Amino acid sequence: DAGVTQSPTHLIKTRGQQVTLRCSPKSGHDTVSWYQQALGQGPQFIFQYYEEEERQRGNFPDRFSGHQFPNYSSELNVNALLLGDSALYLCASSLAWGSGAFFGQGTRLTVV
Amino acid sequence: SQQGEEDPQALSIQEGENATMNCSYKTSINNLQWYRQNSGRGLVHLILIRSNEREKHSGRLRVTLDTSKKSSSLLITASRAADTASYFCATDPDYGGSQGNLIFGKGTKLSVKP
Numbered sequence A: 001d002a003g004v005t006q007s008p009t010h011l012i013k014t015r016g017q018q019v020t021l022r023c024s025p026k027s028g029h030d031t032v033s034w035y036q037q038a039l040g041q042g043p044q045f046i047f048q049y050y051e052e053e054e055r056q057r058g059n060f061p062d063r064f065s066g067h068q069f070p071n072y073s074s075e076l077n078v079n080a081l082l083l084g085d086s087a088l089y090l091c092a093s094s095l096a097w098g099s100g101a102f103f104g105q106g107t108r109l110t111v112v
Numbered sequence B: 001s002q003q004g005e006e007d008p009q010a011l012s013i014q015e016g017e018n019a020t021m022n023c024s025y026k027t028s029i030n031n032l033q034w035y036r037q038n039s040g041r042g043l044v045h046l047i048l049i050r051s052n053e054r055e056k057h058s059g060r061l062r063v064t065l066d067t068s069k070k071s072s073s074l075l076i077t078a079s080r081a082a083d084t085a086s087y088f089c090a091t092d093p094d095y096g097g098s099q100g101n102l103i104f105g106k107g108t109k110l111s112v113k114p
Helices: none
Strands: A005-007 A010-013 A019-024 A031-037 A044-050 A053-057 A064-068 A074-078 A087-094 A107-111 B005-007 B010-014 B019-024 B029-037 B043-050 B055-058 B061-066 B071-076 B085-093 B108-113
Touching: A005 A087, A010 A019, A019 A087, A019 A107, A031 A074, A044 A064, A074 A087, B005 B085, B010 B019, B019 B085, B019 B108, B029 B061, B029 B071, B043 B055, B043 B061, B043 B071, B071 B085
Parallel strands: A010 A107, B010 B108
Antiparallel strands: A005 A019, A019 A074, A031 A044, A031 A087, A044 A053, A064 A074, A087 A107, B005 B019, B019 B071, B029 B043, B029 B085, B055 B061, B061 B071, B085 B108
C-alpha cells in the first residue's frame, strides 16, 4: 500500500503564475483534504473533496481551487501566486468522517 | 484561524524521560487527534480520542481529554531520540456533526537528547 502520494515534492514559481499540485489518496480512501502549512505554523484547512464535489472549504480565496477525479485522486490549483502562498501543501485522505487522516509528505511551494 | 494552542511551544528532555504536551481548544468537538511531524514533512497520525472518551493508550502514548476544560494532554513515556519531532493536536469540530475538516494548533517542538 503506497499510502498518500503527492507530486511534485518541491516547486519554485514566480509571482502571478499558476500552479497545480497533485495527490493520490491511500488505497480505498474516498475523501481528500488539502492543507496549507506556513513555516512554524500548524496546517490550515483549505478544502475537502468527496465524490468529486467540494464538501467543505476553509478561509481561503477563490484563487485556490481543486478537483477530484473518479479514481479519488485530487488536484489543488492556485492562480495568481503571491509571495505569501509559499508554504508546505499537504494532502490528507480518510475513509470516513470522524476517523484519523493519512497525510502525504507534502509539496514545498516557493514563490519568488 | 487556529483552534488549538499547544503548550509548551518547545520542550527539551533527556532520553528515557517522559514528555507531556498540552492542548487547549475553543469549540465543541467530535474528536481530538494528535499528529507528529518530522522536519517539515508529512504528518503521522498518532492517536484519536472521541469526545465521550477520557483517556486512551497506544504503546508509549497516553492521551487524556477533558471536554469541560476543552483541553487534552499527550504523554510520551520513556522517550527516545527518534521521538524528536513537532507534535500537533487537531480537533474535529462539532457543527452538528462531523464536517471532516481538522483544525490544528501551532504545535510543540520536542527535542529528545541521547
